[in-house]
Amino acid sequence: MATDSHKNKAQRLAFWGIPLAILVLGLKLLAWWVTGSVALLSDGLESIVNVVAAIVAFLVIGYAAKPADAGHPFGHYKAEYFSAVIEGVLIVVAALLIVWEAIPAILSPRLPEAPMLGLAINFLAGVVNAVWAYVLIRAGRALRSPALTADGHHILSDVVTSIGVLIGLVLAIATGYALLDPLLAVFVACNILYQGWKVIARSIDGLMDKAVAADEEAAIKAAIAANATGSLGVHDLKTREAGSAIFVDFHMVVPAVMPVGEAHDICDRLEDAIRTVNPGAKIAIHVEPEGEKAHGIRVKVSEGMKS
Known part of the structure; x- marks a missing residue:
C-alpha cells in the first residue's frame, strides 16, 4: 500500500x-x-x-x-x-x-x-x-x-x-x-x-481537527461530483486532518426505492474516486432517502449523471 x-x-x-x-x-x-x-x-x-x-x-x-x-x-x-x-x-x-x-x-x-x-x-x-x-x-x-x-x-x-x-x-x-x-x-x-x-x-x-486545504477540498468535491452517478446529490461535506490521515464525511441522497446494493455500489465508486486524489483517505458516507432535509455544504452532481 x-x-x-x-x-x-x-x-x-x-x-x-x-x-x-x-x-x-x-x-x-x-x-x-x-x-x-x-x-x-x-x-x-x-x-x-x-x-x-x-x-x-x-x-x-x-x-x-x-x-x-x-x-x-x-x-x-x-x-x-x-x-x-x-x-x-x-x-x-x-x-x-x-x-x-x-x-x-x-x-x-x-x-x-x-x-x-x-x-x-x-x-x-x-x-x-x-x-x-x-x-x-x-x-x-x-x-x-x-x-x-x-x-x-x-x-x-x-x-x-x-x-x-x-x-x-x-x-x-x-x-x-x-x-x-x-x-x-x-x-x-x-x-x-x-x-x-x-x-x-x-x-x-x-x-482541533482543522479542515483540509482549500485546493484539496476542491479536488474532493470534483471527484464526488464526477462519480456520483445514480445519486440525487451530496450534502454536509466535512473534512479534517489528523497527522498523515485525511477524514472525509458526507451525506448522499438516493431515490427512496433504490436497493441497498445499488447505493453501496455508488459509495464504493465515490470512495475509489476520492482516494485517487487523496490516497489513504478515511471516508464515511451516510446514505439517506430523498425527502430528508439537506443541510451543510452541498456538492452538485454533474449534469447527466443523475438517474
Whole structure:
C-alpha cells in the first residue's frame, strides 16, 4: 500500500535526522569552543533542541504509524502533533537559555578568538542544516507528516539564525564593536521564540481537527461530483486532518426505492474516486432517502449523471 510506504519513508527520514542533528550540534559547539562567541554558543544551544526534537519525532512517527486498535479505533495519527508541540516548547526553553548566557556578555562584551575558523565551521553546519531542512519540508508535505514538516521548519529557522550570526560576527570583527556578539545572541533568542510559536500554532490547528486545504477540498468535491452517478446529490461535506490521515464525511441522497446494493455500489465508486486524489483517505458516507432535509455544504452532481 502507498500509505505503508509513506509511513516507512517518514520513519527512515526521522531516524536519519538524529545523527545529522548530532553532527550539526558537534560542529556548532566546536565553533563556539574555538571562538568563545556567545552568539555561536546560542546557535549551538538551539541545535541541542534539534537533537531532542529529532529523537522525539522518530519515536512519535513510529507510534503514529501503528494500526487502529480497540482503544484507538480511528488510529494514532494525531500523535505527530504532540511531537510538534514538544518541539515548540523546547524551542522556548532554548531561547531562555540563550538570553541567560547573553546577559553577562552584554555587561562585559569581548571579541571572539580565532573568528575565521569558527565562522567557517559554523558555515559548514549551516549548509548541512539547509539541505536537510529542504528534504524534511518537502517530504513532510508529500507524506502529510506534521512531525517532519515541523522539524524541517525549525531547522530552516536555525539556518536563518546561523546566517544572521555569521553576518553579525563579521561586522563585529570588522568594526571592533564587541557588543554585537551578545546582541546577536538576543536576536537569535527572539527569532527562535517566534518560530516556536508558529510550530505550536500549526500543531494546535491539527489537534482541533482543522479542515483540509482549500485546493484539496476542491479536488474532493470534483471527484464526488464526477462519480456520483445514480445519486440525487451530496450534502454536509466535512473534512479534517489528523497527522498523515485525511477524514472525509458526507451525506448522499438516493431515490427512496433504490436497493441497498445499488447505493453501496455508488459509495464504493465515490470512495475509489476520492482516494485517487487523496490516497489513504478515511471516508464515511451516510446514505439517506430523498425527502430528508439537506443541510451543510452541498456538492452538485454533474449534469447527466443523475438517474
